[in-house]
Amino acid sequence: MTEAMAGRRDAGAVSEFVESFAAQLVEAGMQRMPARVFAALLSSDTGALTSAELGEQLQISPAAVSGAVRYLAQQHMVSREREPGSRRERYRVHSDQWYEAITNREAVLKRWQYALRDGVDRLGAETPAGRRIAETLAFFDFIDGEISQMMDRWRAHREKHFGNG
Amino acid sequence: MTEAMAGRRDAGAVSEFVESFAAQLVEAGMQRMPARVFAALLSSDTGALTSAELGEQLQISPAAVSGAVRYLAQQHMVSREREPGSRRERYRVHSDQWYEAITNREAVLKRWQYALRDGVDRLGAETPAGRRIAETLAFFDFIDGEISQMMDRWRAHREKHFGNG
DNA sequence: CGCTTCTTTCAGAAATTTGTGAAGTTAAGG
DNA sequence: CCTTAACTTCACAAATTTCTGAAAGAAGCG
Secondary structure, X not given: OOHHHOOOOOHHHHHHHHHHHHHHHHHOOOOHHHHHHHHHHHOOOOOEEEHHHHHXXXXXXXXXXXXXXXXXXXXXXXXXXXXXXXXXXXXXXXXXXXXXXXXXXXXXXXXXXXXXXXXXXXXXXOOHHHHHHHHHHHHHHHHHHHHHHHHHXXXXXXXXXXXXX | OOHHXXXXXXXXXXXXXXXXXXXXXXXXXXXXXXXXXXXXXXXXXXOEEEHHHHHHHHOOOHHXXXXXXXXHHHOOOOEEEEOOOOOOEEEEOOOOHHHHHHHOOHHHHHHHHHHHHHHHHHHOOOOHHHHHHHXXXXXXXXXXXXXXXXXXHHHHHHHXXXXXX
């Protein structure tokens, strides 16, 4: 690392990572702006950026930042901070908060389970279709329990390897 | 259950389940037509329908069926069958095949891991951002291993409760 | 209270996605 | 081979989504 680079960040390298990781998130179904904003926060030095910084770095309007951040906050993937006595907001990824959120398909899972249970009732538990749907439901019930155990194991694993970082 | 209903399926009840479950899949990011086709197959008596039957039941064009089925086959959520000596194709959900597919975010996971690894390299493993991204990567590496173990447990659980159905 | 700074909301232009009809392709069966 | 039944591809119209500039809304600070 040259002296000129020390303590400095290569804006080009950051941007390339931001765009390529965001592209993967988009491919997996996330909207474009939330994906870019999230990737930008993830690759920021402090893990937190202001609206203006995000707009500048990603070349998007304040409106776009606002929409993206609202979405991410709803999904519990970032949190909003406000330095006391300032109008300026800061958006932050907590190292641990966001992958809790990613496995927190809980809301999705719950709705699927509800819809499937309803299907079993409608079609009749003793019909072929009813049985097929009941098995699908059993799968999601199973998954539901497993995921929370998995996250417990991850927390232990993480603490061991990364400390309470 | 009245005599008239015995052995018969209430088309209205089926349709209501199809549309409501499909809506949940759409909300979770799946495209509309694949979601409807999939829900229709899931709630069919035999677990398999022809293109014409799907078009009729869902009121969609052959082109729409074709597109939806191509997508579902790529995702390994349905398989195509052809009765020998017929031009007519049949699309089937195998009870076990498709939830294997649903947890098979493997392709997605792999791409995320690749993008994150690249990010650590670009930003530097010893920078704050690099460390944050490395931890995220560690999470996905962990998840990757856990999911296959979870599916092993599911198969055991399933066999116990449903037999080899 | 009013000025200033930041964020949010909103209407609309632009881009993208979706589903169709119609033409094209494949393969069975005479 | 030719016909015909079935599936696929393609261009386009319609619907939806996305992002912006502009206006409106909040909140610190004098």
